[in-house]
Amino acid sequence: MRTFDFDLFVIGGGSGGVRAARMAAQRGARVALAECAELGGTCVNVGCIPKKLYSYAAGYAESFEEAPGYGWTLDGPPRFDWRRLKANRAREIARLNGVYRGLLEGAGVTLIQGWACLADAHTVQIGEKKHTARHILVATGGMPFVPELKGREHVVVSDAMFDLDPFPERLLVVGGGYIACEFASIFNGLGAKVTQLYRGPHLLNGFDEDVRQFLAKEMGRAGVDIRVNSEIGMITRQESGLCALSSRGVRTEADVILYATGRVPNTQGLGLEAAGVELDPRGGVVVDAHYRSSVPSILAVGDVSTTQQLTPVALAEAMVVVDMLFGQGPRELDYEFTPTAVFTHPNIGTCGYTEAEARAKFGKVRVFSSEFKALRHTLSQSGERTFMKLVVEQATDRVVGLHMVGPDAGEVVQGFAVAMRAGATKRVFDSTIGIHPTVAEEFVTMREPMPG
16 A cells, blocks of 8 residues: 555645644644645635724724714814734734644644645645645635736736735725725725726626615715726826726726736646646636545645635535545535625625525515614714615525625624524514614514515
């Protein structure tokens, strides 16, 4: 029988890779993990964590504006220190990097710094050294995609937004997905003049239509200049800053132009094709229900292979792999009713099917929705409104879609996701006592379905 240096070799130190390496090592496997950058991957370093920290920062601007309605008097306008925010964020991310390292070393994982690529089905090469492993897990995540266009060298991607210098007075965001909307909201809240361009007719493809339209209206109310059906033809640098020229001839000037036009699997330079691993048209690793690639000894989890690019999904997939290789055997992950949030201002929280998806899958559905001004804003003088929606399968009375645009939507929807996973019906929702006064109670007090 062939002997190997390791039982599992993980390429990539992001959320999925770290979880798989740590849990496999705790079960007695000999594990190595290779990472060429800081531990934690996109989420910790240039994604979820710093983005939400900056979202909190933007939220204070809203609170300052609302405070007088609650009797508070501020001595002069509040001042925002971009450099202090960046420094504080960097310190927290460095702390988290250390936490990840400590968890891995504490579990007995061998950490290797450097770029790893596959030499064959059981061999990973880093520099001049080769390491063999019975199983290899690719968990290298994704990377921002920028289309080819004249002046492409003048744009930045989302990874660069946390350390811009200086703070952009004028920001142009190109894209209509959740990353584009989040950064547009955040920098608008921090004081930048934000314009958001999207080539399609509506923001946030894949989300419920009512949610998409409501969020665009609220972002516009907050000050984001949203322009749909608009595509950039070229970008030039001028004395006054950057200038984006649309295909219709409209000029938009900005200090920074962010292209948030999607992400692609990070598979280039890994030697996957040479090792015989099949890739899909986007460059992602093709895997089966147990995350094995076309080469049985090579597996992949997270954004490098999945269609649901969410940190908790990568963590869940990693545990399926660990259980299969070093646990109780194969099992399949159920992706239905995966909750998610978008940290725009206001937030989006969603779980289950959109109304259109539900009608296509279940046939007849009942739809309940509510739009209102939250209690907080009765005194704050803010015009922000909240939107909530339930989609119910008519044949079974099961709640199959739950959507919210409003304060702390992610926190609210997480609990309801548990109920939906358990198969809760509208009748169960209706019989549940609400917590008053809260925004969340609206989900258990909607009684009249929408016509049609």
